Amino acid sequence: MKQHFFPALRLTLICIVVFMGLYTLLIWVVAQAASGGGKGETVSVNNKVVGYKLEGQSFTDDKYFNSRPSACGFNAAGSGASNKGPSNPDYLKEVQNRIDTFMVHNPFVKKEDIPSELVTASGSGLDPDLSPQGAYVQVPRIAKTRNISEEKIKALVAQQIQKPLLGLFGPGKVNLLQLNIELDKLK
Known part of the structure; x- marks a missing residue:
């Protein structure tokens, strides 16, 4: 069980950081560069x-x-x-x-x-x-x-x-x- 649980936990934490943190930050930076600063x-x-x-x-x-x-x-x-x-x-x-x-x-x-x-x-x-x-x-x-x-x-x-x-x-x-x-x- 340990051999499956810890890799799955690590993958989950990496996905949280990448998709909730880095991806959101990237989209926000791109929006700020657009005309209107991301507000339309x-x-x-x-x-x-x-x-x-x-x-x-x-x-x-x-x-x-x-x-x-x-x-x-x-x-x-x-x-x-x-x-x-x-x-x-x-x-x-x-x-x-x-x-x-x-x-x-x-x-x-x-x-x-x-x-x-x-x-x-x-x-x-x-x-x-x-x-x-x-x-x-x-x-x-x-x-x-x-x-x-x-x-x-x-x-x-x-x-x-x-x-x-x-x-x-x-x-x-x-x-x-x-x-x-x-x-x-x-x-």
Whole structure:
């Protein structure tokens, strides 16, 4: 028994030191070197922090590009999905309510043209990005509300599209916070 117990105890103590101490310290050092010092990358307008680059926010005003729905109310401390399956009647009712609300605020859009991301929550509930299609479908509403030409707003969306990594990995996306900040700068 001694020949198995003491090596196992030593291995356990080594793992505790390495994984609880050294690994944690390494991750902390890397985070400190990152922009934001490990606290997230903030976005500021006129020296006032308005949000975080990688954390979604609720935009529901008609003069802004609306964000993707969140099952956790955009609470980063309680990030998560609703965990309801696609055949759950409560979930289907919730999605239908989101579609109906979207149609009221965007009467120019046909139901079949609504991107699913605008009526379904992401897995984390904190998705900060939309697909270009999710942004472009909202252009007529914003143009009418702000009395700005659709072409000008479409050009703004096109400028804000972030291409896939190396042009290969993942889809193009638009950071919603940055897009709405730039939208406020339009005259």
